[in-house]
Structure formats: structure tokens, C-alpha cells
Amino acid sequence: MKLKQFRLAVAMAAAALTAAGAASAASAPSVIKIGTLYAGSGNFAVASQAQYKGLQFWAKRVNAEGGVYVKAFNKKIPVKIVAYDDQSSTSTATTLYNQLITQDKVDLVVSDFGSVLTSVAIPLAKEHKMLLIDPTGSSAGFFKEKTDYLADVSIPSSAVWPMPLAKFLEQEHIKKIGIIYGSNDFDGSQADTLKAEFKKIGVTPVFDHAVPTGERNYTVLLHSAAAAHPQALIELGYLPNDVAFLKSLKSSGLHFPFVFTIFPGQFKQLMEKNVGADALKYTYSYPAPPMIKYEKVNLGMNTDQFVTAWGKTHKGAEPNFVNAGGYNAGILMAKAMGTSPKFTQLGMHQALLDMSGKITTVVGAYKLSPTGAQLGQRLPIAQFQPQKDGSLKTVVVYPDSHKTGNAIYPSPAG
Amino acid sequence: MQALLEYAIVGGVLYGIFFGLVAVGLNLIFGVMRIINLAHGEFVILGGFGAYWVSHSLGLNPLWGLPLAALGAVVIGFPLYYAVVPGLQRSRDPEMLSFILFFGLAQIIDAIISLGFGPDQRSLPDEALGGGTISVLGQAFPDSWWVAAGVSVLAILGLWLYLTRTRLGFATRAIMANRDEAYATGISVDKVSAIAFIIGLALAGAAGVFVPYLQGSVGPGIGNSLTTTSFAILIIGSLGNPVGTLFGGLVFGVGSMLMQTFYASWSDLVPYVLLVVIVLVRPQGLFGKAVRHA
């Protein structure tokens, strides 16, 4: 009798297990849907499409290997990217993010490039209890309180970008500083950080002007900046601003001992094409990966591998920083799916938090705060130094841990 | 301080003259056809991409973009005029209807540029227009600014001569004054308007050639701001009068540069504040005849 009972129990348990196994296999989706937006036109088109290409690049590679490993289902599942064009418009982006969440029922949402197009996704993600993977929306305002539904994965908050720059200027005893910055969150928060850092060491900028975000004409402004005789002139803008600024600087015939702009470090090729190597020489920027190399990574490809692989699938083109940022968002999502025991939004968020501080990728150390902010991946300072063959070499001059050479300061005239 | 002031004024004059050229084509089309060409900025951008194309693909001096702009204006403008303008004129409120139509057209042009050239900004080499600087009153400005201002003055002067010294020009002005009367006096309104339309587009395209020099680069997506600034300038000047537009451009240019020198973050306000003040104080513009009613 007892034996019979035991057998029955075993049979039932076995049946239950099989059923459970069948159920879990049945609930594993045939594809993992990743929803994202890109800007086909408008102000953010260049950077947004670069990020989208990076994400596509990741998806293609993952699918070539049979898909992404999802721990909850213990198998590889192919990835499908669902993407819409928001035309750089926040209202269009709002409806399309919602479309991704409510209609396409994507498994993960990746926000479009930059803070402006990310901003509208944050409340939506929270409302629908979706984890928002945020590659490049870095406004400090997003990360004020603890959240389970936001993770900035590829760039640090823009407010911390200029910390190394401030330290470097202090180290070089450069005290007369001029700042020109765009009237937007991205540039304004960097200018605020710089000014706050300078204040700590008793330095007040000798020239400090905000300009409209759409400013394209710096000739007259440069002239007024020159009248204040700064040792260092720092222009914080978007890509078109930096192009216009550097072009104006070159054609004005003015000379400053130290010039800093943001985007040559992220889009060097594009900048060289637009403003010429001549206009960039001896200027400084934040050198972003792949311009600076991370050789020892423990997730995904290292910088050299990434550059080579990218070239193979993009007709030999060199990837830029935002490409790397899109790819980085992909590999972190994959890692989260591969480690989270449950295929849920909260599970994946927890996995992203658990990885924090333990992982280095193509864009550097990854460190996620409970508020969703990215604390790793500090950007160093580099100078573009002309070589004998006329090319520009990116020399990292600060901090010492990344240093590849000494700054040439003041920059030679002419 | 005085040096800064002088520099801002000389720079503003050059910049403003160039913006006179940017706006003058819009003025002509608006004045003659009462069409609100919301795609004006896009035509300027097309001119910029044309110059980029002759410079990069053909290896020619970007100034060859000027004849290309004229050619492009004929090729695009002639069919476009006959496809849309006569129909608009027959509608109840052509001015406002043209607003939507040209908004749609702007979308199309923007999309085509983005699909064809990609979203990147494009620049042109400084050396092509000299690459040095020229000083006036001790204020050095890049050669390209002087070339742009020179071409702008010539183009606007040419338009003025056309309007005041040729028979077609007389007819054009008659249509500007009163379209119905012009019909009645036997002017072939459509032909004259079509020519004005083409000239307007050509001038926009010609301005575009210099956009990469005065604005650093040209790319899809800057059309809107070019269009709104142009509207401001043409109203500051006055409708129908190219010399007025040149003057409107000067006021805009000098105002913006002075503002940029002393209160940079507010410099965007200049064209709009000027516009509102001027239309309220002198609605006909600085150079025009009265138009207000009620």
C-alpha cells in the first residue's frame, strides 16, 4: 500500500514536472522584441542614427549566433528590433514609445538618443512598469530618485563629464578661462559643473556666455572672447555648433593657447571631414571610445575587436562613440537576460544593478546607481596633435591612468 | 569696448547683407504670388547641397553652385509653378492654403535630402573663397564673408534693376500691386509670375551656396529657422521691395551681432522683437506702403 502510494506520488510529481517544463517552454517567446526609436530627420538625426546602427549591429551579431541566451527559459532566442522614426519630435516620440509598449508589446524598450528624446519615455516606462534602457539620455534631472524602470547604460550623466577637464586645467595652472555654451540641458549642465569646480579653486571665468542652441555664427563672439584674453577657451555645444565654432575659429585668424570642444572626441572622422584636420590641431576634447581603447573587457568585444568587426559589416568604416554606445546597450541587455532568473522587467533591472562595478565593456567601466544614473565610464581629456604626415594623433593627456602623452600647451600659433 | 563695437557692426553688416539675399527670394514669391513659401529654407539648403556636390564630386569651386542654383530653379520651379500655383490662386484663401501645401513640400524636400545625402552636416573648404581675411576699419573678417556679401549685393541689385528697368519687371510690380488689375490690363500674369517664382527659388539657392561658410555647415533640418528668420527680415524691410529686404537684413545682422557681443544668450530674440515692434509701429515695414486695415 505504502509502495503504491509512493509510486503514485512519484508519478504525479513527474507529471507535474513535465507539465511545468512544458509550460515554461510554451511561455518562452519565439523572439525577443527590443523596441526603440530613431530620428530619421531633425536636430538629433546624426547621433540618433549612429546609436540605432550600433544597436542593429549588436542584434545582427547575436542572431548570427542563434540569438540571445535567456536564463529564465534556459535557451537562446533570436532578437528582433522594432524601430520607429520619431523625426526628433518629442510628441511623436511619446506616441511611438507608447506604441512599442502597448501595441508591439516589446520585451525591452531602448530610448532614442539624448536627453530630449529620452525625457518623454521616462514617465511612460514607469506607468507601464517597463525598464527603460537609456543609452545616451544623460540629464542629471532624470536620476533624482530611486527607480526600477530606468538604466542609463552607455554614458555618464552630462553633469559629470567636465570633471576631468576642470582637474586638468587646475593641474596645468590655467586660470583665465572663457566658456561659450549652448542654451540646453546637455551643454548647460556641463557649463554649470565647470563653473562650480572652478569656484572651488577660486577661479572665475573671464568670459562666460550662453548662446542659443541653434547658434551657427561664432565669428563675432570669438572676437569678443579674444578681447578677454583667456588662456583656455571652452566651447560646449552640439555637433553643428562645434563644426561652426571650429570653422569660425580657423577662418577668423584668431589664436587661443587652449581650445576645447565636445564632439571631435566622439565623431573625429566626421569633424575632420567637416572642419579639416587643420582646424582641429592642438585642440582638446573628451576622447570617447573607440578613440581611447579598453583592451581588457569582460563583456562583449574590446575596442580593437569592435573596430575590426564594425569595419567588416560597414564597408571598412570606423565606428564612432555613439555606435559603440548603441552596441554597449545591446550587450548589457543580453547579459541581463542571461543572468536574471526571471524574464521580468524587475528581474532584468536587478541583473543590471548586480553587474554594476563588475563589468568593463567597449565604452569602459559600467557602474549603475539605484537612481538609474551611470557613474562609470568617465571621459578623459585628449589633445589632437599634428604628426609629420599631416594626420592628427589623439593623445590622451589626462588623467594619468589613461595618459599616452604630454599636452602641448600653449598651442603653437599658425 | 569700442573695438568690439566696431567689430560687431562690420560683422553685422556683412552677415546682414547675406541674410538679405537669404530672404529676398521669399519676398519676391510672397509679393508676387501671395504664397507663403514655407519650404523656402529647404530651397536654401538645396542650394547648399548643390554647392557641396559641385565641390566634392566634380572638384569645382563651390561658386559654381551659383549657376547650378539658377539651373535647378528652372528645372524645379517651372513645373512646380504650373503644378500648384494657378490652382492655389483659384482657391478661397490662397495665402493660407499655400501655407499647408508648402509645408508638405518642405517635408518632401527634407526627406529627399535625408534619404539621399544622409543626416550629416556638410562643410565647404575655406580656401575655395580665398581662405584669408580682409580688414576694413581694422576689423578682419574671413574672405568668404566678403565674397558672400558681395554676391548678395550684386544679386539684390540685379533683382532691383530687373524690377525697375525691364518690361517684365514692370509687369511683375503691377501684379504685386494688384493681381486682378494686372489681368485686366492684359499682362500674362501666369508667365510673369512663373518667372518671378523661378527667380525667387534661384536666389534662395544662391544664398544656400554661402550657408556652409556663414553658418559653419549645411544639413537637413535647418530649413525651419532659415524660413522664420527670412519672414522676419522681409517684414522688417517691406514686401515687394528688394532694397527693403536688404535693409531688413542689415537691421537683423547688426542687431544680432551687437546682441551677441553683449548679451549672447538673447541674440535669438533680435529678429522677432524687431519684427513685432516694427509691425506695430509701422506695419508697412521700413520701406513700404500702408497695408493695415480695420
Place this chain on the structure above:
Amino acid sequence: MRESWFKRARAGLITAAVLALVFSLAPNVYNNSSLLFMMMTYIVLSQGLNLLYGFTGYLPFGYVGFFGTGAYATALLVMKLHLPIGLAIAAGPIASMIVALVLGPLLRLSGAYFSIANLAASQILFIVIGNPNLQDITGGPYGVKIDEVYNPTASYAAMVVLVVVVTLIATFFRRSRFGQGLKAMADDPVSAEMSAIPVVRMRLLAWLTSAAVAGLAGALYAWNLSVFYPDAVFTLEISVFAIVFALFGGVGTVLGPIIGAGLLYALYNAIGISEPQYFQLIYGVLIVGLVMFLPEGILSLLTRRGINVF
């Protein structure tokens, strides 16, 4: 003898009821509530613009200025004074009416001059509010964040109410002596003045009503969005869309802007969702085609056949 009050308003009441029903039930069928919310926002804005343009002939290119003013008034009152959201929303239309009063002298201008001056005015508001020097007051380029009052369901319901209210206001304009007087002024200002219609005062009233509608729409939009930059509520795209939708439907009617905004905005999204790659191109071609083949708006298909459109 004039028809009774109810008879005149009947079509408007039916339209409002249908709209209320459709937008209350729609989320059960199609739960992209952002899209439905934006559609209602554009119905309200097109109708508000119609109150001015359809009845007075003044086309405000800078209509978005009132929308942005309303959005900012609400957001700032919540952020700075911690007002309850209801009060903050009520402040939206008040702020936009104040702006409309200040801009009142623009009504002296005619045609395109008015339109462009109004556009300039909206740009001025945008530049001032987004200016870094005013960061302490307006948040400047850093935008505003009121996620503590974020409530998608309540803001959606409020927008449904606004759609109803605006439809009723439009009905009043269409069916009252006031609206007819406005139209008479637009057609012939001189004789309207001679027949003792208080031209200036009535026009100003239409202007203020139109501004208040946009201000209220902006206030609700701010509540629904809860995190935004100045550009999001001052972008010219909003003006342009409202104008395109109103004209496409047919101005001077009640149904025109509703149908125009509903249909064209749905099409806009359908294109964006099915053909993201050619989104802008197809939408542009669609608009040009509509203007060329339906220059008097879609309702002209009916009026041409002698059907009187409400």
C-alpha cells in the same frame, strides 16, 4: 423667429456626445493612450484655431505660443508653489489669455502680417522661457518635471472633457448671433462696423477664447507629459499641425477641425508605424496631394453637393 436654443445646439450636443463616447471607450480597444491623447490635443488645438481663423480670418502661426504658455504656467505653479494640480491647470488658460491681451495690438494687422507677427511672438515666448538666465524662474533650458502629480488616467479624462467643451464652444460660435457677427466682420469689416457691430471687442473676445483653449490644452498636455523641455511645448510643429489639420478638415465649421485632426493625425501615425523609413516623405506627399485635390478641405466633398455641413 429664431429657432429654440436646444434646436440650434442639437448638432453640437450630438457631436460632443459622440466624441466623449468614442474617446472614453477607445482605450479599451486600442490602448496606446498617448496616441489617443495627442489626437484629442490636436482636435482641441485645431478647433481652438478654427474659432479664430474660421470666424475672423486671422490665422495665428504662433498659436503654439498659447499652448506652451499654458503648459509652463501649470508646470511652474506645481513645481514652485506646489499648488494642487486642479488650480495649476486653471492657471494655464488664464496665463495664455494674459499673453493674448498683451498681444492684442497684433489684431490691427492684416493677413500674413498678423500671422507672421504672431509667429514671432511665439518664438519670443519660447526664447525667453528657455533662456539660461531665467533658470531659477522657468527652469530655462533644463525644462520642467512634475512627475509627483503625473496621472495619465486623470489627465486623459480631463482632455476628453476639454474636447467636449471645445466642441460646445465651437457650436456656440457656429450657431449664435455672436459667431455670425464675427463672420460678417471677416467678410466685410467696413459694413459690419457701420451696422453697429462692436468689431474690435468681438474680435478680441474670439482671440481670447481661442488663446484660452490652447492654454488649457497646454496645461493638460503638461500634466500628461510631466517631464518636458521648452522645445516640446513651443515647437512650431504644433502650430503647423493644428493649422494643417483645421484647414484640411474645413474651417468655419464645427465638424471640419474634428474630422481633419482625427483623420490626418491617425494617418500620420499609421504612416509612422507602418513605413518608418519613408515617414516624412509619404506624409509630405499626402499633404501636397490633399491641398491640390481637396483645396477647400475634406468637408467640401459634401458642401459641393449642396449638403449643409455643421
